[in-house]
Amino acid sequence: MSSGSTEAAPLQLAARHGLVAEPRTLTLEGDDARRALQLARSDRLSGLLAQAIDAGTLETDADTHRAIIRTWHEQLRAGVVLEALIVRASQLLTASGVDHRLTKGAAVAHLDYDYPSWRPFGDVDLVVHPDHWNRALAVLTESGYRRQAAPLPGNYDERYGKGATLTSPERLELDLHRRFAIGRFGVTSQVANVFEHTDVVELGGVKVPVLAAPDRLLHACYHAVLGGRPRLRAFRDIAQLLLVTETEWESTFERAGSWRADAVAATGIVETWRRLGLATEHPALAHARSIDVSRRDSWAIRQFAEPTSFRRQALTTIMGLPPGRIPDYLATMTKAVRRHQR
């Protein structure tokens, strides 16, 4: 994964805004300005770009500045609408006894960033307790939510899958996570573990359960390493959790170790420092560097570095299964791949 390219210096500077003192002002112009607008929209880097310009560590022309601010405001509006969705979905699940945790964008925006506005998000992510997976889907579909894709055959989603994306009655996106990833590092995880602890965020006067900080960090690493073509924001979340929240990263590695996913946590942290151009030393970075990622795990990770085929990523699952389960998995996967290709 370390072969992935880094962004231009002004974009790195924006992505690490507020984490470290910047010794000089950089200028955002030409291709970098166009890329910044792209990242403001697709990577939701708008808040950090705007803050860096406001702080004077990044300079740009008035048109680019205006476009960044306009994008930021649109994303903040969307965030307010999504937070109402979080509350409605969480209340539905809670009323039906479905244990769940808010994670990723909305969770880190509120609990890890200095201001939630710095970290816009475009969908809602909830981790569902494995024992409550089917009930969660039933409760939500009975309330008008629709799965974007039909379940894969052979009960693939529940046995090996990452989860399901639902569309709310208002056509908003809700990602239900059964695991943090498919493949080698998904099948060895025990997602029930992350329900042992909880943080809480209050949205619209309602308390919503959130993954505890060490598990938010682990999920951020899974997303950055296995989420397919990761961009700056994914790495900023990891840096934010380590440098600002001061997450108890030892617990993250403990969990990762018990899931045989040390390589994911280590790669996520090492890549964060490289992608953001951070020079700060940190014990989590030193620990991540000390982890010897095996060639097999490196190979598995490389299958996720780009959004390659579902088949290639799903095939990495066999590396995490006991030999006796592999024939059954291959039969199930073959059916799932056929459906996925339709």
Next chain:
Amino acid sequence: MKWRRSPDVFWRVAPGFLVLGNLHGNTLDVTAPGDAVWALLGEAIEEDALVDQLVATFSADPTQVRTDVVKLLQDLSKAGYVQRIN
């Protein structure tokens, strides 16, 4: 008379920008200095104190500030985003 934010409101602020939302997913953009008013409504605050603080912050005409603030609070109250505490 005191005012405060309604407990069930969702919001985001940025310099010169405030967006409010409710549980049904409706949103309302509030122009500046609505963001400054919102910041002062974090705790219940007397209307007079609210006006005084805004006058001091913006060095503005007290009569005009009072007119604008009362109008804003009434609009936000109608939409359910703030509450009046007698």
